[in-house]
Amino acid sequence: xxxxxxxxxxxxxxxxxxxxxxxxxxxxxxxxxxxxxxxxxxxxxxxxxxxxxxxxxxxxxxxxxxxxxxxxxxxxxxxxxxxxxxxxxxxxxxxxxxxxxxxxxxxxxxxxxxxxxxxxxxxxxxxxxxxxxxxxxxxxxxxxxxxxxxxxxxxxxxxxxxxxxxxxxxxxxxxxxxxxxxxxxxxxxxxxxxxxxxxxxxxxxxxxxxxxxxxxxxxxxx
Numbered sequence: 001x002x003x004x005x006x007x008x009x010x011x012x013x014x015x016x017x018x019x020x021x022x023x024x025x026x027x028x029x030x031x032x033x034x035x036x037x038x039x040x041x042x043x044x045x046x047x048x049x050x051x052x053x054x055x056x057x058x059x060x061x062x063x064x065x066x067x068x069x070x071x072x073x074x075x076x077x078x079x080x081x082x083x084x085x086x087x088x089x090x091x092x093x094x095x096x097x098x099x100x101x102x103x104x105x106x107x108x109x110x111x112x113x114x115x116x117x118x119x120x121x122x123x124x125x126x127x128x129x130x131x132x133x134x135x136x137x138x139x140x141x142x143x144x145x146x147x148x149x150x151x152x153x154x155x156x157x158x159x160x161x162x163x164x165x166x167x168x169x170x171x172x173x174x175x176x177x178x179x180x181x182x183x184x185x186x187x188x189x190x191x192x193x194x195x196x197x198x199x200x201x202x203x204x205x206x207x208x209x210x211x212x213x214x215x216x217x218x219x220x221x222x
Contacts (some may be wrong), residue, residue, distance in 0.1 A: 001190045002180045004170045005033065007162040009217050010162045010197055015214070029203050035157050035198035038189065042069055043093055043154060049191050069154065071184055078151045085149070093154045096137075097132060100148040106130045106141065118142065158184055 012021040042065055077100055078085050079140055097106035109117055109131050123130045125142040132141045163174035191216050
């Protein structure tokens with residue numbers, strides 16, 4: 001589905017169930033809130049992000065969820081300077097780190113447990129058993145000899161926008177995605193996002209109502 005199809009469907013539902021007008025600005029705000037809610041659901045409510053980098057998807061045993069998240073799954077080598085590395089631009093959730101040769105996982109520790117790891121004379125962090133923790137907008141790695149790591153993370157979804165000209169005429173070129181390109185999500189996921197969007201607005205649909213409305217909008221060209 002493209003952004004115009006989503007806008008028309010949500011606008012139709014608001015008019016049908018509330019008898020009100022949904023402005024483009026309100027639509028843009030609500031649809032983006034909804035897609036972040038849905039992404040949070042996929043990464044938290046299905047088991048939470050697994051920080052074991054040997055299983056980088058790690059969100060759920062569900063192949064369907066894993067396939068959906070694969071669109072947003074990123075992996076790259078990451079330089080470390082003075083034990084620190086800035087979090088990636090567009091980061092949604094950190095999945096985990098490995099050493100750059102892929103041979104060793106880098107274990108996540110919470111800041112309140114850090115001292116016990118660093119003060120462990122028998123089993124301190126090493127190049128083959130490194131650790132990291134999150135420090136604001138940065139990661140910090142131990143030991144200090146770590147200079148290159150491989151990060152796996154979930155990126156933010158594309159910020160959606162329904163743009164228009166004149167009397168609410170769809171401006172395809174300035175919309176996001178532009179020129180009628182489909183959303184990053186599959187159609188099933190888009191419907192889940194729409195359910196959440198209209199829920200934010202205050203509309204609760206019964207099973208099947210959304211699909212029937214979508215078919216009506218498509219058939220009648222609303």
